[in-house]
């Protein structure tokens with residue numbers, strides 16, 4: 001392309017192409033399944049015939065997400081739990097295993113950050129603890145709660161959720177970036193440790209994705225300003241993340257473990 005030309009943005013995706021027959025009938029547990037990337041990924045899995053356990057804290061949002069996935073004709077439940085609390089996750093495990101069985105897929109997506117750039121000196125102790133608790137601690141406690149059943153069965157696929165904020169230092173608050181970098185290293189440790197026991201472990205690392213929350217907080221000016229950093233000419237959509245999740249959960253990626261997949265429109269190249 002002539003660099004003087006205006007780049008043509010890659011069009012927004014309308015639907016997720018592709019079908020992974022091996023996913024049908026499997027059971028996935030998704031934390032953060034009440035909204036945003038978790039809810040979009042749950043819907044994409046439901047369309048592939050995957051059974052679901054959705055986890056979040058907001059009952060109304062969970063109910064709406066549950067209705068959407070059940071409309072695909074699959075078996076699904078929704079359970080309230082704060083994933084930063086190990087005791088709530090133990091109760092969750094008992095309910096899920098009793099009602100649906102041991103998950104084949106574990107997606108600890110719950111988390112997030114304020115999204116606002118914040119100088120290090122302005123980060124309070126509570127901000128720091130909250131970022132680490134709701135991202136790193138919540139991911140680890142979720143994985144740890146469900147691992148015994150998966151290890152006993154000798155198969156499973158874990159998919160963690162990091163962020164571009166953990167890959168490049170460019171805008172995300174340091175506490176969030178550090179917590180998500182912890183999720184990446186946790187992923188690698190588990191991939192090394194659990195591979196010989198039949199489990200794969202990978203990580204998704206999205207950059208800016210337009211969810212209900214980010215659409216509400218990003219001003220049109222800030223959105224326009226961000227676009228220059230994305231070689232593919234647009235911000236992400238939840239379905240971009242869901243499509244990457246389908247690939248990493250299916251047998252199409254059977255010989256892939258321990259990777260961090262940047263779903264980032266070309267913004268992150270590491």
Ligand SMILES: NC(=O)c1ccc[n+]([C@@H]2O[C@H](COP(=O)([O-])OP(=O)(O)OC[C@H]3O[C@@H](n4cnc5c(N)ncnc54)[C@H](OP(=O)(O)O)[C@@H]3O)[C@@H](O)[C@H]2O)c1
Pocket residue numbers: 031032033034035036037038055056057058059061062081082083084109110111112113134138161162163164205206207208209210211212213214
């Ligand atoms: N959107 C992006 O641009 C982007 C980019 C990179 C990474 N991510 C990551 O992707 C994940 C989902 O983000 P999102 O944008 O979809 O955010 P979102 O729309 O705000 O949704 C966050 C989800 O996480 C759940 N959650 C948060 N803390 C929880 C806790 N302690 N226990 C249980 N559930 C909890 C929320 O549940 P309730 O609402 O029911 O409480 C909600 O379902 C997060 O880990 C985020 O860091 C997002």
